[in-house]
Amino acid sequence: DIVLTQSPALAVSLGQRATISCRASQSVSTSSYNLMHWYQQKPGQQPKLLIYDASNLASSIPARFSGSGSGTDFTLTINPVQADDIATYYCQQSRELHTFGAGTKLELK
């Protein structure tokens, strides 16, 4: 199974940049695609797709969210962070079946 490792929490100030990382235990990239996706979840709500294929913004997601990476190392960036962005962020790979990271809780500094 591909294991995805995320830091448990990240503290950030409003208006600053937040960088959330996700490391895979083996490559999740093919010759054509980077099969890593990012979700936001707020308490009591279902997750919401933010980024698919490592760097593509999902529909209706603001441009302050961006994603990058390939192979085993991926990053979700939020710049600038707004109050509405305080949530837990999950990465997910679809290279071999599907697995989620444990989530990174974005907190205010």
Place this chain on the structure above:
Amino acid sequence: QVQLQQSGAELVKPGSSVKISCKASGYTFTSYDMHWIKQQPGNGLEWIGWIYPGNGNTKYNQKFNGKATLTADKSSSTAYMQLSSLTSEDSAVYFCARGAYSGDVDYWGQGVMVTVSS
């Protein structure tokens, strides 16, 4: 617009089974995978499996083999997940979610809380 409407909360006894539903609307039900994801209280997301309603093909996380059974009814655009031999470890919120082309899931149901208690 795409909607996934899940059934209501369930309180079930240990050792029993439960079947929860996910009614899809706003898209062609038979053309997209339907994934199921588990979230225990205060925990992260765990992928259970997917079903392709077009032909009934399924794929499971090995951990849920024998625990979860995925089915779909094309006539009503509804996906189902049955959980068997329930224990307290099965107490969780269960989401259905539509699979997109790259294996991301682009639309999610609201979740169903299953509580296993005597």
